[in-house]
Amino acid sequence: MALILFFVFAIAAVLSGICVAFSPFGNNPVYSAIALIMTLFFLACEFVLLHATFIAVLQILVYAGAIMVLFTFVIMLLNLSKEEIGEERLTLTKVVGLVVVLIGLTYQIGRVIWAHKVAPVTLHLTDGGPSNPAFGTIQDVGVKLFQDFLVPFEVTSILLLVAIVGAVVLAKRKI
Amino acid sequence: MINTIPIHYFLLLSAMLFTIGMLGVIFRRNALIVFMSIELMLNAVNLTLVTFSRFRGDSSGHVIAFLVMAVAAAEAAVGLAIIINIFRHKKVVNIDTMDRMKY
Known part of the structure; x- marks a missing residue:
């Protein structure tokens, strides 16, 4: 059952991921944004399969909720026409990039499959679950966050403050 | 057996999504779509x-x-502000035309 769910969500995530980068519906970025929201949702489903409930909820709330609203807001604010979007050209750089990326992907897939051949590892999702029954809950992650990762957490808050100030300074016409 | 998922399935899914995002960054020239591809890679x-x-x-x-x-x-907020600013100056979002630091 879990395996079937994994494949359903994985195939949906990859297909909508392809729609993000190479949208078959047209050049309008709104299609990409909708496809990206779907990808994020299916990835949240994968997180639930991995017992990462807190991250799954956060994925929906922060990514699909906050960041994608920002994206769609900007897309509609710009209201791009055909000539503003510009044309896509195939250059030698892109072909070289494609070859390099595909070589990297093949290498990585080969490494993962080889490592699995040498020492097969399976995740047991239903027989008992993780050893810690609270694994992945808000309490578990929160305790880790405020004990072991306190300094990165505070640095992140400073980063967000800098980003807020930077976004206002950049987007405002006159300060 | 049907209830267990091999760990490398998740890793391969992740590799595929990363590759799709990377190809989007390489091939697409629309700054907004490049940004969304970066989000896909982060995910x-x-x-x-x-x-x-x-x-x-x-x-x-x-x-x-x-x-x-x-x-x-943070990256999305700052990046989208930059895109809005460049669009206000140049009226395009094609990243081939963004080749100067200052206008």
């Missing part, structure tokens, strides 16, 4: 982090995924 990395976290039974990976989300939010 693929998050999936790897959560997978290994589940594998080791240690939720540190969840914390790092949480921090990655915060960084993605």
Whole structure:
């Protein structure tokens, strides 16, 4: 059952991921944004399969909720026409990039499959679950966050403050 | 047996999504779509982090995924502000035309 769910969500995530980068519906970025929201949702489903409930909820709330609203807001604010979007050209750089990326992907897939051949590892999702029954809950992650990762957490808050100030300074016409 | 999922399935899914995002960055010239492809790559990395976290039974990976989300939010805010600013000056979002630091 879990395996079937994994494949359903994985195939949906990859297909909508392809729609993000190479949208078959047209050049309008709104299609990409909708496809990206779907990808994020299916990835949240994968997180639930991995017992990462807190991250799954956060994925929906922060990514699909906050960041994608920002994206769609900007897309509609710009209201791009055909000539503003510009044309896509195939250059030698892109072909070289494609070859390099595909070589990297093949290498990585080969490494993962080889490592699995040498020492097969399976995740047991239903027989008992993780050893810690609270694994992945808000309490578990929160305790880790405020004990072991306190300094990165505070640095992140400073980063967000800098980003807020930077976004206002950049987007405002006159300060 | 049907209820177990091999760990490398998750890793391969993550690799595929990362590759799709990377190809989007390489091939597309629309700045907004390039940005969304970057978000896709960040999410693929998050999936790897959560997978290994589940594998080791240690939720540190969840914390790092949480921090990655915060960084993605900051990056989206600043990046979209830059795109709006460039669009206001040049009336295009094609990144081939963004070849100067100052106008």
